[in-house]
Amino acid sequence: MKKFLAVVKHEYKKVVLKWSFLIGTLLLPFLAACxxxxxxxxxxxxxxxxxxxxxxxxxxxxxxxxENLSTEKIMEKGRKAANESLSDLSPSQEEQMKRxxxxxxxxxxxxxxxxxxxxxxxxxxxxxxxxxxxxIDAYLFVPPDIDAADAKFEFRSRKGSDFVTSDTxxxxxxxxxxxxxxxxxxxxxxxxxxxxxxxxxxxxxxxxKGEEKDSTGTFIASFIIGLMIYITLAIYGQTxxxxxxxxxxxxxxxxxxxxxxxxxxxxxxxxxxxxxxLTQLAIWVVSATAIxxxxxxxxxxxxxxxxxxxxTPLMIVYFLIFFLLGFFIYASIFxxxxxxxxxxxxxxxxxxxxxxxxxxxxxxxxxxxxxxNSSLSFWVSIAPFFAPITMPVRILAETPxxxxxxxxIFINAVAIAGLIWLASRxxxxxxxxxxxxxxxxxxxxxxxxx
Amino acid sequence: xxxxxxxxxxxxxxxxxxxxxxxxxxxFEVRAGRVFGFLGPNGAGKTxxxxxxxxxxxxxxxxxxxxxxxxSSELQNRIGYLPEERGLYKKMKIADQxxxxxxxxxxxxxxxxxxxxxxxDRMNLGEWKKKKTTDLSKGMxxxxxxxxxxxxxxxxxxxxxxxxxxxxINVEFMMDVISEFKxxxxxxxxxxxxxxxxxxxxxxxxxxxxSQKVVSGSLRxxxxxxxxxxxxxxxxxxxxxxxDKSLVAKVLEHSDEKEIHLADGxxxxxxxxxxxxxxxxxxxxxxxxxxxxxxxxxKVQS
Numbered sequence: 001m002k003k004f005l006a007v008v009k010h011e012y013k014k015v016v017l018k019w020s021f022l023i024g025t026l027l028l029p030f031l032a033a034c035x036x037x038x039x040x041x042x043x044x045x046x047x048x049x050x051x052x053x054x055x056x057x058x059x060x061x062x063x064x065x066x067e068n069l070s071t072e073k074i075m076e077k078g079r080k081a082a083n084e085s086l087s088d089l090s091p092s093q094e095e096q097m098k099r100x101x102x103x104x105x106x107x108x109x110x111x112x113x114x115x116x117x118x119x120x121x122x123x124x125x126x127x128x129x130x131x132x133x134x135x136i137d138a139y140l141f142v143p144p145d146i147d148a149a150d151a152k153f154e155f156r157s158r159k160g161s162d163f164v165t166s167d168t169x170x171x172x173x174x175x176x177x178x179x180x181x182x183x184x185x186x187x188x189x190x191x192x193x194x195x196x197x198x199x200x201x202x203x204x205x206x207x208x209k210g211e212e213k214d215s216t217g218t219f220i221a222s223f224i225i226g227l228m229i230y231i232t233l234a235i236y237g238q239t240x241x242x243x244x245x246x247x248x249x250x251x252x253x254x255x256x257x258x259x260x261x262x263x264x265x266x267x268x269x270x271x272x273x274x275x276x277x278l279t280q281l282a283i284w285v286v287s288a289t290a291i292x293x294x295x296x297x298x299x300x301x302x303x304x305x306x307x308x309x310x311x312t313p314l315m316i317v318y319f320l321i322f323f324l325l326g327f328f329i330y331a332s333i334f335x336x337x338x339x340x341x342x343x344x345x346x347x348x349x350x351x352x353x354x355x356x357x358x359x360x361x362x363x364x365x366x367x368x369x370x371x372x373n374s375s376l377s378f379w380v381s382i383a384p385f386f387a388p389i390t391m392p393v394r395i396l397a398e399t400p401x402x403x404x405x406x407x408x409i410f411i412n413a414v415a416i417a418g419l420i421w422l423a424s425r426x427x428x429x430x431x432x433x434x435x436x437x438x439x440x441x442x443x444x445x446x447x448x449x450x
Numbered sequence: 451x452x453x454x455x456x457x458x459x460x461x462x463x464x465x466x467x468x469x470x471x472x473x474x475x476x477x478f479e480v481r482a483g484r485v486f487g488f489l490g491p492n493g494a495g496k497t498x499x500x501x502x503x504x505x506x507x508x509x510x511x512x513x514x515x516x517x518x519x520x521x522s523s524e525l526q527n528r529i530g531y532l533p534e535e536r537g538l539y540k541k542m543k544i545a546d547q548x549x550x551x552x553x554x555x556x557x558x559x560x561x562x563x564x565x566x567x568x569x570x571d572r573m574n575l576g577e578w579k580k581k582k583t584t585d586l587s588k589g590m591x592x593x594x595x596x597x598x599x600x601x602x603x604x605x606x607x608x609x610x611x612x613x614x615x616x617x618x619i620n621v622e623f624m625m626d627v628i629s630e631f632k633x634x635x636x637x638x639x640x641x642x643x644x645x646x647x648x649x650x651x652x653x654x655x656x657x658x659x660x661s662q663k664v665v666s667g668s669l670r671x672x673x674x675x676x677x678x679x680x681x682x683x684x685x686x687x688x689x690x691x692x693x694d695k696s697l698v699a700k701v702l703e704h705s706d707e708k709e710i711h712l713a714d715g716x717x718x719x720x721x722x723x724x725x726x727x728x729x730x731x732x733x734x735x736x737x738x739x740x741x742x743x744x745x746x747x748x749k750v751q752s
């Protein structure tokens with residue numbers, strides 16, 4: 001036991017007293033913040049005004065289109081879209097980005113082009129020429145009769161891949177044509193607008209006690225929790241692998257094995273690095289709580305937290321339990337890989353499958369956030385390998401009955417026992433095998449023999 | 451032999467890896483307070499045997515007894531093992547690693563610090579205490595590894611090729627420490643394939659080849675049992691006598707004398723008489739012992 005504690009202390013200090021630990025502790029929250037902000041920033045940078053020529057021989061569509069494309073109109077639409085998206089439970093990310101970008105679009109500049117007595121082919125050639133000379137960015141051909149069966153609105157643009165601009169333009173055009181058709185049919189636009197205004201859709205989730213909760217904050221918080229567990233598991237798993245490979249590569253293993261039992265050494269390593277991971281999580285939790293507390297003191301920001309999910313101390317305990325379960329599952333896999341290979345680089349190739357499993361678990365957590373009570377959510381939140389990420393996310397989104405949490409803990413604990421059993425057998429033999437990487441059949445032989 | 455004086459008893463030990471038999475039915479004893487040379491060519495099974503002695507692996511058959519009881523993790527604390535392939539944590543301070551290795555042998559706290567300071571000073575490494583392994587030369591690293599072997603003041607020291615890569619000054623230095631341990635009645639098992647070093651250091655030897663025991667016993671006795679048919683000769687004349695196959699098996703020319711290997715059953719006294727009768731002037735005629743190297747080569751090649 002004394003030796004086991006010595007190993008724990010050694011491994012803990014080895015991780016925590018490194019610069020990378022301090023940098024990682026500070027950097028990860030920063031990176032997470034960047035992930036949240038960067039897409040919006042990038043789209044806000046976009047939007048040089050699009051210079052456009054509208055060829056409308058009927059002169060019926062162009063005025064309305066111009067009005068719809070004015071900066072004020074677009075801004076107003078963007079605001080409306082943003083308001084809608086806040087109450088939207090799970091907008092696809094593409095939609096969200098487009099809406100966000102809609103708020104920043106720079107608008108259109110209309111360029112005049114004389115088209116007296118020219119054939120459409122001539123006009124097209126001239127406009128294409130102007131686009132090539134970079135005088136304009138796009139042109140639109142409005143058909144003479146918009147209601148003809150083969151009427152086609154030809155939109156040609158240099159910025160073909162700029163979906164924000166072309167979507168905005170298409171929406172504005174549709175609206176302009178619709179307005180014109182309404183006018184043609186003698187229907188008042190204001191009356192129609194009044195009649196087709198959207199309902200006030202008040203969507204809120206409910207927790208198990210029947211209390212209302214806003215789901216936007218839950219979505220974000222669940223995502224953050226899932227991401228945090230995913231990243232820490234990946235990082236600490238690979239830390240374990242590095243430590244194991246170092247002792248094998250430098251032949252320190254031989255000295256260690258002549259001083260303590262291999263099982264003690266391996267478990268000491270897992271526990272020591274696991275405690276280092278817990279330390280980092282604790283720093284994040286405490287500092288996040290402190291920041292929220294400080295912000296909450298300012299009355300203005302009270303609104304900011306109106307939609308934040310309530311995180312109870314019990315939830316934090318669950319998160320820590322599932323972090324530890326995940327840590328021991330992946331750490332024992334990485335320890336096993338470390339004992340098989342001869343260099344860290346070689347280990348990197350073998351680390352790919354467990355990282356992929358971890359990543360799948362992270363993606364599955366989106367399905368869990370969408371519908372925490374589906375049978376898919378149930379199965380992935382008790383399955384070993386996935387549960388350490390999906391269960392905390394599910395607990396946050398909508399806490400399942402206690403028996404499901406207990407079942408998940410039990411199943412994962414059994415998986416850990418099995419994996420540690422396997423890993424310790426591979427560790428015992430593999431750590432003393434120098435020279436070449438073990439093949440899978442060899443590893444299987446070690447497991448059976450020892 | 452008194453039970454108490456036996457540090458290590460290996461009885462009928464075998465170890466196989468799949469179809470390959472690394473050690474086969476090996477038995478020997480190591481007496482307390484002796485330097486025991488464990489010799490053999492590369493791949494003879496030395497490292498496998500040592501790993502079983504220090505409790506890294508267990509024998510498939512047979513038993514190993516240390517200090518009168520069966521091998522256990524408690525007994526590991528009384529062994530200091532310097533493996534042939536050895537290393538240190540690259541990016542860790544010297545004192546920290548030594549503290550860790552000491553803790554794994556149940557020596558910790560102030561006691562460990564005291565011993566670390568003592569040994570670092572003794573090895574002239576005092577200033578390097580707070581440096582990392584990568585800052586040290588190869589020779590210094592080997593001294594640090596040696597310190598980690600003796601920090602817990604073991605009763606049995608197992609050194610596997612301890613001098614490989616050391617410069618002569620450090621070899622001498624290490625030799626001093628080893629003889630110091632000897633005077634404290636500690637047992638030293640010394641594994642090597644360098645016969646000259648073994649001959650200088652060891653009192654008892656065990657020679658193994660192809661996973662089996664070839665020769666064992668005290669170095670003195672072994673040499674004596676081989677030492678009756680070698681003659682160092684310095685003489686002028688008498689060449690005819692040396693060509694007599696019934697007397698002389700082989701003649702090796704050294705710089706200023708000849709090494710005569712007598713034929714089986716031939717008498718050295720008869721050879722001397724014949725030489726003098728032939729008119730040769732004999733200035734040196736001495737029975738010599740074979741070197742351990744000779745014994746090794748003879749045994750391993752046969």
